[in-house]
Amino acid sequence: MNWNSLLSPWLWAPLLAVPPAVIMLYFLKLKRQPLEVPSTYLWLKSIEDLHVNSLWQKLRQSLLLFLQLLILLLAIIALLNPTWQEQKLSGNHLIFLVDNSASMGATDVGPNRLEEAKRQINALIDEMTSDSEAMIISFSDDAQVEQNFTSSRRQLRERLASIQLTNRPTSLAEALQVASGLANPGQAAFDSSDQLVAEPVPAALYIFSDGRFPEVRNFALGNLDPVKYVPIGEPDAANIGIVSFTTQRGEKPGQLQAFARLENYGATEVTVELTLLREGNLIDASQLKVPPGDSAATAFELGEIEAGALELRAATGDKLAIDDVAYASINPPQRSKVLLITPGNEPLQFALATTRAEQLLELTIEPVDYLKAEAYRNQAAAGAFDLVIYDRCVPVNAQDATKPGELPQANTLFVGVLPPGDAWKADAKVDIPQIIDTDRSHPLMNLIEMGNVLIYEGTPLKPPPGSTVLIDSNAGPMFAIGPREGFEDAVLGFEIVGEGHYRTNWWFQQGFPVFAMNLVNYLGSRQVEAVAGSSTPGQPVALRSLVKPDKIAVITPAQKRMEVPRGRQNLYTFHDTQQLGVYRVLEADTETQRFVVNLFDGAESDIRTRPDQPIKIGHTDVAGESGWEVSRRDGWKWLLMLALGVLLFEWYVYNRRVYL
Amino acid sequence: MSTTSVPLLSPELLAQLEQMELVSRKVFRGRMKGERRSKRKGQSVEFADFRPYVAGDDLRFIDWNLYARLEKLFLKMFMEEEDLHVYVLIDASMSMDFGEPSKLRYAKQLAGSLGFVGLCRADRVKIETLGQPLRTPGPVLRGRRNLWRMLDYLDGIEAGETATLSEGVKNFCLRNPGKGIVVLISDLMDKHGYEDALRYLVARQMDAYVIHVLSAEELEPDLKGDLRLVDSEDSDIAEITISVPLLKRYKQTLAAFIDGARSFCMKRGMAYMLAQNQLPVEQLMGNYLRQRGLVR
Structure with missing residues (x-):
């Protein structure tokens, strides 16, 4: 039992004066109404008779007084706010880590897990003594200090109430970093003699989470002691979640397929109704049996859909709703822009002009002189092309011919030459290098057989670090691809056509048009994917634009319009991806692309808590305090209820004139 | 409450009363x-x-x-x-001035009715109040032509006399030494008790009738809450808190009071009758008094 007075001492004085006042008023008998009667003879006789047991009679007479005093007493005790069954909080500094990741939205306890956590923290805040301070940090995959150390319980409660559920995955590491910033200031300072080093503030750490986060390695708790982990949620909470939902172009052009995979984290097999909606209209539905502890997948044939937002809903009826819906989006088809600068390359031009290629790309062929034109420089700098193929020519520096030319804001393929600059180097030319290996796993070399390809003359390449060798010969790499600030440069060490002769027999083999297609598909792949990419909530999304305006607009699933300014490398980085759903990108008020945000996180979907399994922080195992119900039972509510009951009884007694 | 525009005795009542006759269980000698x-x-x-x-x-x-x-x-x-000497003695104390109709008015109606019966039979009718001054006795009436005198006299009776029951009866007996029928109409609410007063009547060897008038408010009090009761006669104060036990106790006291008066009268050969002010006088005269043998 503990008393936490709700009133300041000087407010108690008038309150404590109320009972004597009531008694005084009662004995003043202000309430007796005078009434003239013929004779008090019989009344006096009656009273005399009753006065025989006068003490009892007095008790009866003043029952109302006693009831009133009882009500007052109850009210006063209620104001003293007695509490019981409380946990002792250790330490004067407390840090509450509140998990507000997606899985905390599970409704297996309370309204949801986050609210349950808030309730428990509120109970702890109530227990705080006046000289203790607390800090609140909310964390998902990112930690946020909701409230710095303060002793104001009101402020703590307000800030606690303001914590919102997020759709993000969980990571404890950052929250621990933030929490330890104050407890272990030495870790942040450079030297122990540093004047800025603050006194370490030992603090008790309370982690309220469902425990679904990767274990934290390389973290020393230091002054964070003790650490208590309060698992929120049911250990056997069953849940089924969509862990994957993608769309792919089928084998036939234009045909789209959607694939969904569901995982069952429960102990029983569940049959789930899946409904697929396009722009809000039902287009397909199916049933899927998901065995316990396993996953099941299904596919939807979408037919020829040019564009649209897809929404997959799983009627699971489980405790976590956020993973029962997934989104995908198909962007309107756009052809990639390819610039081929060549003195003349019939096989390549032919391979890039097939019917299939025409569907995929928009080819511009320019002579070598075009490199010197102003139009080229502008286009290259503005990134007007997705892929630029330099056939036996390199970009030149218009201002100073001695300096290397600038590479365009696009992926490039250099045929028979090295890109300008120092990154790429090559050995001396060798005759007839023998191809000994190709990297077939790379998309560029997909489905290409190079076994009987002869090369008349080749330059063994020395690609920059981080590059991938795609064709290796006995003399050295003949084809490699390397990264460059968000783009990729591919360099072919041999010419296809040179000085009126074919320098390889590759071009008349089946592999060559396939290579050309790979080239277009991979390097010339649209900056805007045909099938919109999916990102996780809270992660920034980098958007590209063809026209590169100063800013683009993003319409969130909640139909909120947000402006995104152009950033470095013509990237538009959009950060506000908290909501799940389809985001539309507008350029000059025209929708150009979409992207979707999905949870797709098995750790979040698996909402079973593991109270018996400790969480690992560095080398410390923190056991879940199972059944550790931090709750302070507030007495005032019950006391007020009781007082209300007594008041009702008093009213009844007064009205019915019933005394015992 | 003592005077109302309604006549004390209605013509219908008078017609009814004309048929009646006062009966004395003892036949007394009159002077005339x-x-x-x-x-x-x-x-x-x-x-x-x-x-x-x-x-x-x-x-x-x-x-x-x-x-x-x-x-x-x-x-x-x-x-x-x-002739028969008929005395009607009215208690005109303050306590009689309660009820609707007031007990006093009711008493006056009764007295008038009985007096009229007497007048019709040429009896000697004398109506007095308890507080009648010794030296100014009430008028002696005989013959039905004196009806209006009697009614005038009754109208003139006002509540507010302060004489106690026993004093009033004692004075009455001193003034009227003869024998006859005496009808005492009172609520008997006297803190000094009614027994002495009734004993005086017995001692006079009179044929005494006691009509005990109580108002409905006294028989079934409709009170609520915490009250300070003020006695209308002596301003005595009784502070009560109305409760079910108290009301029960009051009724028990009232019943004991009535029973006490009744048995006191019966033991001494007096006729006792409880009259409630809500009971019409016609009914009382026609049925109850006839049953008790006061009238015929």
């Missing part, structure tokens, strides 16, 4: 010849008894027929017709 047989044998047409002749008797009353048969002288005795 009335319409009533007396115990005293006298000169009337109604035969009463025979008795042997003794010297000095009036020869006119000798039954000669009997002498012829028996050769003995017998004197024929006749009933003497006498």
